[in-house]
Amino acid sequence: MPRQRLSPGWAALNLYGAAFLVFLYAPLALITVYSFNANAINMAVWEGFTLDWYRTLFGMQPAGAAFDAAFTENPDRIFQVLRNSLVVALAASAISTVIGTATALATARYDFIGKRIYQGLLFLPMMMPDIVLGIALLIFFVGVGFKLSLATIIIGHCTFLSSYVYIIVAARLAGMDNTLEIASADLGAGPLTTFRRVTLPLIMPGVIGGFLLAFIISLDDVVITYFIAGVDTQTLPLFILAMMRRGIRPQINALAVLLIAFSFVVASAGLYLRSRKN
Amino acid sequence: MTSQRRRAVVLLLAPITLLLGAFFLIPLGIMVVYSLLEPGLYGGVVWSFYPYSYGRVFGWPLGGGEEFEPLYIQIILNSVYYAVITVIVSLIVCYPVAFWVSRMGPVAKNLVLFAITLPFFANLLVRIYAWLLLLRPTGAINTALMSLGLIDAPLNMIFTEFAVIVGLVYVLIPFMFLPIYASVERLDWSLVQASQDLGATPFQTFRRVILPLTAPGIAGGAVIVFIPALGNFIVPAFLGGSKVQMTGNVIERQFLQSRNWPFGSTLAMIVMASVLVLILLYALWMRRAGKSQPVGEVGHA
Numbered sequence: 001m002p003r004q005r006l007s008p009g010w011a012a013l014n015l016y017g018a019a020f021l022v023f024l025y026a027p028l029a030l031i032t033v034y035s036f037n038a039n040a041i042n043m044a045v046w047e048g049f050t051l052d053w054y055r056t057l058f059g060m061q062p063a064g065a066a067f068d069a070a071f072t073e074n075p076d077r078i079f080q081v082l083r084n085s086l087v088v089a090l091a092a093s094a095i096s097t098v099i100g101t102a103t104a105l106a107t108a109r110y111d112f113i114g115k116r117i118y119q120g121l122l123f124l125p126m127m128m129p130d131i132v133l134g135i136a137l138l139i140f141f142v143g144v145g146f147k148l149s150l151a152t153i154i155i156g157h158c159t160f161l162s163s164y165v166y167i168i169v170a171a172r173l174a175g176m177d178n179t180l181e182i183a184s185a186d187l188g189a190g191p192l193t194t195f196r197r198v199t200l201p202l203i204m205p206g207v208i209g210g211f212l213l214a215f216i217i218s219l220d221d222v223v224i225t226y227f228i229a230g231v232d233t234q235t236l237p238l239f240i241l242a243m244m245r246r247g248i249r250p251q252i253n254a255l256a257v258l259l260i261a262f263s264f265v266v267a268s269a270g271l272y273l274r275s276r277k278n
Numbered sequence: 279m280t281s282q283r284r285r286a287v288v289l290l291l292a293p294i295t296l297l298l299g300a301f302f303l304i305p306l307g308i309m310v311v312y313s314l315l316e317p318g319l320y321g322g323v324v325w326s327f328y329p330y331s332y333g334r335v336f337g338w339p340l341g342g343g344e345e346f347e348p349l350y351i352q353i354i355l356n357s358v359y360y361a362v363i364t365v366i367v368s369l370i371v372c373y374p375v376a377f378w379v380s381r382m383g384p385v386a387k388n389l390v391l392f393a394i395t396l397p398f399f400a401n402l403l404v405r406i407y408a409w410l411l412l413l414r415p416t417g418a419i420n421t422a423l424m425s426l427g428l429i430d431a432p433l434n435m436i437f438t439e440f441a442v443i444v445g446l447v448y449v450l451i452p453f454m455f456l457p458i459y460a461s462v463e464r465l466d467w468s469l470v471q472a473s474q475d476l477g478a479t480p481f482q483t484f485r486r487v488i489l490p491l492t493a494p495g496i497a498g499g500a501v502i503v504f505i506p507a508l509g510n511f512i513v514p515a516f517l518g519g520s521k522v523q524m525t526g527n528v529i530e531r532q533f534l535q536s537r538n539w540p541f542g543s544t545l546a547m548i549v550m551a552s553v554l555v556l557i558l559l560y561a562l563w564m565r566r567a568g569k570s571q572p573v574g575e576v577g578h579a
Contacts, residue, residue: 010381017378020371021390024397027408027448030418034411043411044421099293106290110283118291125302127502127557129509131526132309132550133302135533135542139312140305159302162294191286213399220401222512227533240403244516248410256404267399271392 028260035253043250053254078239078255085219085236088150092157093214099158100165100214101207105199108173109181122167125160133160134227141228148230156228157218164217165210168274172206205273212270216263306550313543316342321537331544350528354548357524360439360514361507364446365500368454371447372499375455376462376492391459398452406516409445410436413517437519445513450506454499461495494564501560509549525549 035054039047052062059075103122107115125133137156138148146152180202184194200207222237229238236259243252316328330344335354337346379390397405412418415432423429435441465488473483511526518524525545532542 013374013378016374017390020375020378021393023371023448024394024451027405027412028397028400030411031404031408042416042421044416044418099297102290103294106287110287110290112284112287112291118294121298122294125298127505127553128306129506129526129549129553131509131511131529132306132546132553135529135546136305136309137301138533139539139543140301140308143308155301158297162297166294191282216399220399222402237401237403240401240407244403244407244410248407248414252407256401256407260400260404263399263401264396267396268392271395275388 031253031256031260035250035257037250040250043248043253053250054258057251057254081234081236081239084150084233088153088157088225088235089215089219091154092161092218093211095154096158096161096214097165097207097211099162100210101169101203103162103166104169104173105195108170109178122163124163126163128160130223131227134224137224138227148228148233150233152228152230153225153233153235156224157221160224161214161218164214165207168210168213169203169206172203172274176202205276209270209273209276212266212273216267216270220259220263309543309546309550312540313547315540317538317540321539323540328540331541334541335544335548350545353523353528354525354545356522357508357526358552360442360446360522360524361504363443364450364507365454365503367443368447368451368503369458369496369499372451372455372458373492373496376459376495379459380462380465394455395452402449402512405449406445406513409441409448409517413441413444436517437521439518439522441517442514442522442524445517446507446510449510449513450503453502453506457498457502458492458495461492461498465491494567497560497563501556504556505553508552 034043036049036051037043037046038050038052039045050063056062058078103118106112107119133156137152137159140146141148141152180198181194184198185191189197220237221235222241225235225238226241229235234242240252240255240259243249243255312323313331314327314329316324316326317331318324328342329339330342332338333340334344334347335350337348340346375394379387379394382390410417413435414420415434415436417436419435420429420432424432469487469491470483473487474480478486509526510524511530514522514524514527515530525548529542529545529549532538532545536542
C-alpha cells in the first residue's frame, strides 16, 4: 500500500490526530498554567506568575503581598500522606512484582492442569470494577477483624497489581525463546542457577518495567484505597479527594502538577523498559 | 525430574493462589453472602437469610419491610446508558486516530503511542479536576467564549450528563485506543487494495473489509471501556453533582453513609454479574470467531 501522505485525506487525518493529542494534554496543561497564576479568585484570568501555591502547599510563607493565610496547608499533614503513599506503593509494587513474575514463569515455562483457569482468573482483578473490589475488600477486612491500616491498603493493591506485573512479564517471556535456558540446563545448571543466571537477566527489563508501572498505579489509586483506608491512614490521592470536596483552591493545582510530573517520569521509565528489546 | 518440575510449579503458583484466593475470591464470596443478609438497625448485619434487598431493586421477592423502589432500576439503566454512550463516543474518537498512528514511520509511531498511553498514568482525580476547571461557569471554556463575545452568559456545562460523559470518555479513552490500534496495526492492507481493485467503493471497502477485520479490536475496546464506566462513581460525583447519579454513587452511599451494607452489596452484585456476563459473552464470541486479541493491556482506571 503506497503512502499517500500528501492527499487531502491524509492532511485531514493529520489534523485530526493532532486535535486528539490536544484533547489528551490540554486539560493537564491548563492545570499547570493555573498552578502558576497569582489569581486565586478566577483562575481563568491571568494575574501574574507566582510560586505561592507551591510554597503554601508545604507550609512555607507566601511571597505574594495580598494573600489569604487561610489557604496555607498544614505541612505535617501533607508529608504524612506522602509518606503513607510511598510506603504503600513501594510495598505493594514490590510484593506484586515477585508474585506476578513467579506466576508468569509458571504459565510460560511449565504445563500444568488448570493453566487456562489461572490465566483467566488473573484477568479478573483488573477487569472487576474498582468499586466492587473496594467494597468486597472492605466487607472482608471488617468481617475478619483486620483493622483498616496501611497493611490493608497494601494487600488490596496487591490483588490487582500482581495481574499487571504478570501480564507484562508473561508478554516478555512469550517473546523470548528458551534455547539459552535449555543450554544452561544441558550444561548441568540447576533450575535455580538457570533462573538466576539466565532467565532473570533476560526478563529483567520487563520485571523492572512492571514494578515501575505497578508503583505508579498504586500511588495513584483512588477508588479501592478510598474504601479500605483507615481514618489515620490517608494516602495522597485521598488527601486530594478531601481537598476537592472542600472546593476548588489553587493549592490543588500545584499538588496536581507535582503528582502528574512524578507519575509521568516513573511511568515513562516503566513503559520504556517494558517495550525495550534486548 | 518430573517431580522436581511439579514442585517448581507449586512453588511458583503458591503466592498468587493464596493472594487471589484469600483477598479476591473469598471477599467477593463474602459480598455475595452479605447481599443476602438482613441489614442491622445500626449499620451491621443480622445473620439471617434475607433476599429482600434484591426485592427492593427488582420488585421481587418482597418482605422484611422492604418495598420495591423503581428508582434503583432507573439508576442502573442510566448507568448502562452512560457507559454505552461513553463506549460509542470513545470508539468514534479513537478509530481514525488508530489509522493515523498505524501509517506513521517507526520513530513517530513510537512517540505518538507513548504520548497516547501516558495520560493514563496521570492521577484519576487530577484528570477529573481538570475538567472541573474547564467546564464550570467561571471555567476556561466559558471565560474564553465570553471574552470572544460568542456567548453573553456562561453555558451550563458542569453537573450535567454532558459533563459526566466527557469525563468518562477522557478518563477511559486509552483503553479504547490500544485494542483498536492493535487490530488496525495487524490489518492486511493488501486485502484493502484487492477490494479497491475489484471496484468496491471506499464505503464498501470500509464496511466489508476494514470493519470486519478490526472488529476484534472494537469489541475488546468496548468491553474494557464499558466495564469501568459502568461502575464509576468518582466521575459522576465530581462532574455530575447531585443531578447525575450512577450505580457507583448509590453503592458508595450505602457503605459510607446509610450503612446498609447488604443493600450496597446487592447493587455491587448486580454490577459484578453484568460485568461477568459481558466478559463471558466476549470470550465466547472471540472463541467462536477464532480470534485472538490481547485485552487488558492497560487495565484499571
